Amino acid sequence: MPEPTTPLFDTLVIIGPGLIGSSILRRAREDRRIARHLVACDISPEVRARVAELDIADAVEADPVAAVRGADCVIICVPVGAIAMVAAQVLPVMKPGAILSEVGSVKKTVMDAVQPLLAAHPDIAFVPAHPMAGTEFSGPDAGFATLFEDRWCLLTPPENTPPAAITRITTLWEMMGARVRCMTVEHHDRVCAIVSHLPHLLAFTICGTADDLADETRSEVLDFAASGFRDFTRIAASDPTMWRDIFLNNREALLELLDRFIADAQAMGEAIRTGNEDVIVGRIRRGRAIRRSLIENRQA
Known part of the structure; x- marks a missing residue:
């Protein structure tokens, strides 16, 4: 036995x-x-x-x-x-x-x-x-x-x-x-700022933006929410106390990456404004490649 x-x-x-x-x-x-x-x-x-x-x-x-x-x-x-x-x-x-x-x-x-x-x-x-x-x-x-x-x-x-x-x-x-x-703790906090903390910050912000829209448009957002917005609302449903603590305790790494994101978002906006198809398609392709990598790594 x-x-x-x-x-x-x-x-x-x-x-x-x-x-x-x-x-x-x-x-x-x-x-x-x-x-x-x-x-x-x-x-x-x-x-x-x-x-x-x-x-x-x-x-x-x-x-x-x-x-x-x-x-x-x-x-x-x-x-x-x-x-x-x-x-x-x-x-x-x-x-x-x-x-x-x-x-x-x-x-x-x-x-x-x-x-x-x-x-x-x-x-x-x-x-x-x-x-x-x-x-x-x-x-x-x-x-x-x-x-x-x-x-x-x-x-x-x-x-x-x-x-x-x-x-x-x-x-x-x-x-x-x-x-x-x-x-190391420093490397951990920087990695988590980009893969978790910044996406949550963006989700909370986008949902706040939708909530601030005029009543008629806001109603349509809620009625006709497509998959992209629904994904943001799932993330934004997370616990407020937990995420308040995360944002405040990782503020340096998070704010640094937020500044980089704002610059990248402005660059994408400029590409749309000027009709720069190469920049637009290049950014979309990079996103697709990241998604494929996540699936291959069993993280999606």
């Missing part, structure tokens, strides 16, 4: 079981090789009650301090602006050798805020992660076990992070179905 497989973690704690957090719990619930004991923690009584109803955790806690005692791995899944505050609460009570992680979409400001806290707790490894997956929905009902399948998860561990901790978090995300890559 084969020996039972030892789980990657004995106790895994998810603080903030929203879309990402509840998806981690669902995957770990299905695959008990990930963790023997799953703990969900949230300050909202409604969220805690719903997590209990969904039965996606073995225990549900209101207090992060109580939730993390004895845990092998703690993953903070709250908006970027609150990550450091939660880290400050849990680090003093985490057991030696445990791993602290988070799933924020911005890394530089999080690292700047958390590293001074880590200095007082050198026996805790910090391995930030960013699963590049999501939908426009939020809350514990929004999650699903296959959310991370074939998606990238970017790790940004500080220098001198124990290799064993990086290996365990890498294994965690691979068991979630993700592809994993390590990079």
Whole structure:
């Protein structure tokens, strides 16, 4: 008879079981090789009650301090602006050798805020992660076990992070179905500014522009919305608090790329104004090529 497989973690704690957090719990619930004991923690009584109803955790806690005692791995899944505050609460009570992680979409400001806290707790490894997956929905009902399948998860561990901790978090995300890559926080924030943050900024802005139109035209926009506008509205339906924090915490990289986009948009406008077909067709072809690449890379 084969020996039972030892789980990657004995106790895994998810603080903030929203879309990402509840998806981690669902995957770990299905695959008990990930963790023997799953703990969900949230300050909202409604969220805690719903997590209990969904039965996606073995225990549900209101207090992060109580939730993390004895845990092998703690993953903070709250908006970027609150990550450091939660880290400050849990680090003093985490057991030696445990791993602290988070799933924020911005890394530089999080690292700047958390590293001074880590200095007082050198026996805790910090391995930030960013699963590049999501939908426009939020809350514990929004999650699903296959959310991370074939998606990238970017790790940004500080220098001198124990290799064993990086290996365990890498294994965690691979068991979630993700592809994993390590990079610096600066490179991460610049990459995410162009592939995620700027597109969301544009979607929110375009929907705002449509909403500001005269009543008659606005009604027609809503009545006759074509696929392009519908795609923007799907992105624009994302959680306001989360995206406020992302924009403000990644402002330098985002504003730099926004300036480049404005210049490129003006160049395209000038090509349309002057009838420069070569520029127009060239830009469209580049867009088509990017789309084909995404499909080939299984990211579309």
